[in-house]
Amino acid sequence: MPLPRRRGRLAALLLVGSVVAAACGTDAEESEAATTTTPAPAQTAAPEQPAPPEAPTSTGADGIPGAVAPPGGSAPADPGAPPADPAPDAPAEPVAPAGPVGSMAARYLRASGSERVLVQVLAQDGAGPRTAAPERVRQVLAELSGKSVAVAVAGVGGGARSWTSEELRSLADGSAPVQTAEQAVLTLLYLRGGFAENERAVGVAVRGDVAAVFAERVDEAAGMLGSESAVEDAVTMHEVGHLLGLVDLVLDTGRQDPEHPGHSPNRGSVMYYAVESTLLGSVLSGGPPRDFDQADLDDLARIRNG
Ligand SMILES: [Zn+2]
Numbered sequence: 065m066p067l068p069r070r071r072g073r074l075a076a077l078l079l080v081g082s083v084v085a086a087a088c089g090t091d092a093e094e095s096e097a098a099t100t101t102t103p104a105p106a107q108t109a110a111p112e113q114p115a116p117p118e119a120p121t122s123t124g125a126d127g128i129p130g131a132v133a134p135p136g137g138s139a140p141a142d143p144g145a146p147p148a149d150p151a152p153d154a155p156a157e158p159v160a161p162a163g164p165v166g167s168m169a170a171r172y173l174r175a176s177g178s179e180r181v182l183v184q185v186l187a188q189d190g191a192g193p194r195t196a197a198p199e200r201v202r203q204v205l206a207e208l209s210g211k212s213v214a215v216a217v218a219g220v221g222g223g224a225r226s227w228t229s230e231e232l233r234s235l236a237d238g239s240a241p242v243q244t245a246e247q248a249v250l251t252l253l254y255l256r257g258g259f260a261e262n263e264r265a266v267g268v269a270v271r272g273d274v275a276a277v278f279a280e281r282v283d284e285a286a287g288m289l290g291s292e293s294a295v296e297d298a299v300t301m302h303e304v305g306h307l308l309g310l311v312d313l314v315l316d317t318g319r320q321d322p323e324h325p326g327h328s329p330n331r332g333s334v335m336y337y338a339v340e341s342t343l344l345g346s347v348l349s350g351g352p353p354r355d356f357d358q359a360d361l362d363d364l365a366r367i368r369n370g
Pocket residue numbers: 065066302306326327337340
């Protein structure tokens with residue numbers, strides 16, 4: 065979750081003279097295709113659809129875009145109404161829509177939260193994923209949750225643009241399966257263009273169940289490192305970490321980076337703030353960390369165990 069007002073700090077970090085090392089030996093990711101174990105609802109998204117009204121209920125400590133409550137999107141119009149009796153052969157009944165980033169963490173991780181998890185990848189042409197990042201997410205999520213986790217990949221239309229949070233949520237709502245009590249859906253968008261609310265954002269989490277990775281920003285961040293795949297892999301896991309509640313979006317451990325709320329203070333954690341910034345190469349000259357550190361894993365275990 066990039067924070068727009070952090071640009072000043074990031075720029076300041078540049079000014080203090082971080083020397084960028086060009087070499088990066090972390091690009092070991094195989095470019096195998098993401099495993100598809102569940103049929104994808106191959107639909108074409110309509111990014112131009114009118115945006116529903118924004119609910120200005122930011123819960124982030126400092127206005128984290130991803131911590132803005134969902135606007136409703138394609139959610140049931142009246143969540144307070146009693147559920148209608150489903151037909152005998154009706155599909156699984158939708159559950160309440162996801163809330164702010166972190167609100168789905170228990171559904172993804174806890175046994176009581178859902179029976180299985182679907183990682184729904186929605187990608188524009190030319191936007192990736194260029195690595196097996198979604199498959200790594202599947203493996204990590206399966207290990208963390210003990211659940212069956214599948215990856216489904218589908219294309220979405222449109223081209224490069226400056227995406228708002230609202231447009232990203234609408235895109236997901238128009239193309240991904242709805243959340244059900246049995247199946248928790250985690251949507252990863254791979255898009256061209258960038259994030260309208262923070263031009264340095266390589267990735268962003270915009271709701272409890274939706275995150276995006278921007279291909280051109282991946283290239284920009286990788287420029288000095290020469291490792292687009294390492295950046296794509298790292299930023300994907302970083303955004304998934306936010307959807308799983310890291311750091312201190314669910315718990316209150318007090319360990320989040322005070323300068324960058326929602327992030328780890330450990331430069332060796334994939335949850336370090338710079339991982340999702342195009343200034344990544346300037347801040348982390350050795351390449352991006354790709355894994356959760358022990359503190360992250362401890363938090364995830366606590367969230368899972370309730
Ligand atoms: Zn972040």
